[in-house]
Amino acid sequence: GAVVSQHPSRVICKSGTSVKIECRSLDFQATTMFWYRQFPKQSLMLMATSNEGSKATYEQGVEKDKFLINHASLTLSTLTVTSAHPEDSSFYICSARRDRGRDTQYFGPGTRLTVL
Amino acid sequence: KQEVTQIPAALSVPEGENLVLNCSFTDSAIYNLQWFRQDPGKGLTSLLLIQSSQREQTSGRLNASLDKSSGRSTLYIAASQPGDSATYLCAVEDDYKLSFGAGTTVTVRA
Numbered sequence A: 001g002a003v004v005s006q007h008p009s010r011v012i013c014k015s016g017t018s019v020k021i022e023c024r025s026l027d028f029q030a031t032t033m034f035w036y037r038q039f040p041k042q043s044l045m046l047m048a049t050s051n052e053g054s055k056a057t058y059e060q061g062v063e064k065d066k067f068l069i070n071h072a073s074l075t076l077s078t079l080t081v082t083s084a085h086p087e088d089s090s091f092y093i094c095s096a097r098r099d100r101g102r103d104t105q106y107f108g109p110g111t112r113l114t115v116l
Numbered sequence B: 001k002q003e004v005t006q007i008p009a010a011l012s013v014p015e016g017e018n019l020v021l022n023c024s025f026t027d028s029a030i031y032n033l034q035w036f037r038q039d040p041g042k043g044l045t046s047l048l049l050i051q052s053s054q055r056e057q058t059s060g061r062l063n064a065s066l067d068k069s070s071g072r073s074t075l076y077i078a079a080s081q082p083g084d085s086a087t088y089l090c091a092v093e094d095d096y097k098l099s100f101g102a103g104t105t106v107t108v109r110a
Helices: none
Strands: A004-007 A010-013 A019-025 A032-038 A044-051 A067-073 A076-081 A090-097 A111-115 B004-007 B010-014 B019-025 B032-038 B044-051 B056-059 B062-067 B072-077 B086-094 B097-100 B104-109
Touching: A004 A090, A010 A019, A019 A032, A019 A090, A019 A111, A032 A067, A032 A076, A044 A067, A044 B097, A076 A090, B004 B086, B010 B019, B019 B032, B019 B086, B019 B104, B032 B062, B032 B072, B044 B056, B044 B062, B044 B072, B072 B086
Parallel strands: A010 A111, B010 B104
Antiparallel strands: A004 A019, A019 A076, A032 A044, A032 A090, A067 A076, A090 A111, B004 B019, B019 B072, B032 B044, B032 B086, B056 B062, B062 B072, B086 B097, B086 B104
């Protein structure tokens, strides 16, 4: 149990286009979902926390107008990278937890974004 | 702001040797600490979770200790195998969020 999927696993896009990444909890309801990005040989950096039905809470330095997060249902959160540029190329990982408290975070397999 | 450091950044050992991976964190007011494994280009696999009230956790060949007061955790992997080759990440939870270290990349030579 507690499986999280992401789609797509890889995406290549042209500079200036928008890209949407989906994160789904397959066998549980996720009240809270998290979005991370990871640059090569660096740690995961939390971008934002989203609670179902609420606006996402962004970490300091993350542009909310550039990284749009929607958590419209208890099993789906989306991250849209708007007007992507090469510096947005990264590995994006989502995680989900059942509640807003201390439940374990279950991680998705990640999405590799390459912006040309 | 919580800072998590992992030393060494990389480690190469012959098969059969025991592995010792270190993690330190700056703010001892944590709720728990987790060790994850990450294979290249893949997501995270949770290995061990230690609650702040615990001193250690064990799973098979893996043992993790936690000294919250000194801000340290150590992951021991006994009798390493080539399949243990991966990056190992340490993460601490406080304020309902996880803060990650940069990881230790382990190579076990056959």
